[in-house]
Amino acid sequence: MAGSVTDERLMQRLQAGDSGAFATLVERHRGHAIHFCRRMLQDPDMAEDMAQEGFARILLHPGGWSGSSRFTTYLFAILKNLCIDELRWRSRWQSRDLAAIPERPDPGPTPEEQVSRSLDREWVAHAIAQLSPDHRAALILREYHRLSYQEIAAIMGWSDAKTKITIYRARLALGKRLTAEGGTDDAAR
Amino acid sequence: MMPHDENWELLLAEYLDQTLPAALRQQVEAHLAECPACREDLSAARAALNLPEPATLAPIPPAAPFLEAVVRRADRAAVANGTAPQLHPRRGLVASLMTRLAENLAERDQAGPVIWFLLSLPIMGALYAPDMRAVVLAAGCLSLGALIEYLVTKEVLMHDPR
Numbered sequence: 001m002a003g004s005v006t007d008e009r010l011m012q013r014l015q016a017g018d019s020g021a022f023a024t025l026v027e028r029h030r031g032h033a034i035h036f037c038r039r040m041l042q043d044p045d046m047a048e049d050m051a052q053e054g055f056a057r058i059l060l061h062p063g064g065w066s067g068s069s070r071f072t073t074y075l076f077a078i079l080k081n082l083c084i085d086e087l088r089w090r091s092r093w094q095s096r097d098l099a100a101i102p103e104r105p106d107p108g109p110t111p112e113e114q115v116s117r118s119l120d121r122e123w124v125a126h127a128i129a130q131l132s133p134d135h136r137a138a139l140i141l142r143e144y145h146r147l148s149y150q151e152i153a154a155i156m157g158w159s160d161a162k163t164k165i166t167i168y169r170a171r172l173a174l175g176k177r178l179t180a181e182g183g184t185d186d187a188a189r
Numbered sequence: 190m191m192p193h194d195e196n197w198e199l200l201l202a203e204y205l206d207q208t209l210p211a212a213l214r215q216q217v218e219a220h221l222a223e224c225p226a227c228r229e230d231l232s233a234a235r236a237a238l239n240l241p242e243p244a245t246l247a248p249i250p251p252a253a254p255f256l257e258a259v260v261r262r263a264d265r266a267a268v269a270n271g272t273a274p275q276l277h278p279r280r281g282l283v284a285s286l287m288t289r290l291a292e293n294l295a296e297r298d299q300a301g302p303v304i305w306f307l308l309s310l311p312i313m314g315a316l317y318a319p320d321m322r323a324v325v326l327a328a329g330c331l332s333l334g335a336l337i338e339y340l341v342t343k344e345v346l347m348h349d350p351r
Contacts, residue, residue, distance in 0.1 A: 026255065026256045030255050031249045035249075042243070051255075052255065052259050053262065056263040059259065059260070121241055121243060122243075124240055139237075143237075144242070161195075161199055164203065165199055167202065168198055168201060168202035168205065168234060171237035171238065172233055172234045174237040174240075175232075175233035175234050175235065178237065179236050
């Protein structure tokens with residue numbers, strides 16, 4: 001983006017009533033927004049719905065961005081809250097579909113083969129889905145979006161230390177689930 | 190023996206990220222050499238580094254339709270909240286009045302019967318007042334305009350089930 005307008009400048013323009021600035025922000029960040037929601041919710045249609053809702057809230061209330069944080073921090077914070085609310089709503093009102101649990105891949109005879117086979121995409125998705133919403137969000141932001149601990153802390157509303165510890169715990173729970181032999185689905189909760 | 194508290198977890202997290210200073214790294218490694226449980230935990234946490242994408246990500250939708258969907262969603266919320274919608278071009282006076290009429294009628298669930306009544310005026314005028322063709326024509330245009338505005342604004346007025 002060398003030479004282009006920064007996201008923060010675009011937000012200032014949006015706050016001043018420049019609709020073109022919002023369109024540019026959407027064009028730049030809709031991919032990241034949708035990918036984050038897909039990884040959180042593992043539901044492509046709902047993920048796009050959430051991403052639209054996140055941007056709509058920014059459009060409706062541009063004054064909600066104070067200018068003290070980066071625009072991506074603000075956007076991910078909104079999306080994180082939307083996705084976590086959706087996950088909590090699901091856990092409260094939807095029964096688990098046991099038929100949706102993917103078949104555990106054959107662990108293999110050696111530790112290396114166990115790890116390799118455990119990294120089957122569907123199994124990774126299922127293991128991530130077993131994490132608590134906060135752990136899931138923090139891990140996804142670190143692992144897939146490559147955000148710094150400081151950025152993730154700002155998004156989650158945590159201290160840097162709590163962010164590092166939480167992501168470590170999420171990795172620990174995820175790793176145990178991926179590599180354990182015969183572990184139950186609730187073992188890492 | 191180091192206590193297994195939050196400070197220890199922070200050290201392990203930074204050890205995993207390879208960001209610990211040398212002195213602390215040596216302390217952690219000295220403890221790991223003596224603690225099988227911590228070695229096992231670290232091994233498990235290390236297995237969750239550099240994960241593959243959990244699912245094949247479908248292509249991202251094009252920007253224009255996505256933006257339109259965002260604006261429609263914001264407009265619906267703005268109408269529901271009674272605030273002014275944004276990102277629309279200025280409307281003319283007649284279009285604004287017709288839109289306001291269509292919205293008010295839709296809110297009262299009366300748009301359908303009213304529109305059909307207005308559409309029936311030209312037909313009734315032609316049958317019962319053949320000398321009032323100008324009035325009939327005006328009524329017909331007005332009805333058609335109301336119908337078009339209702340169809341155009343209908344999506345804005347759709348209730349968002351969530």
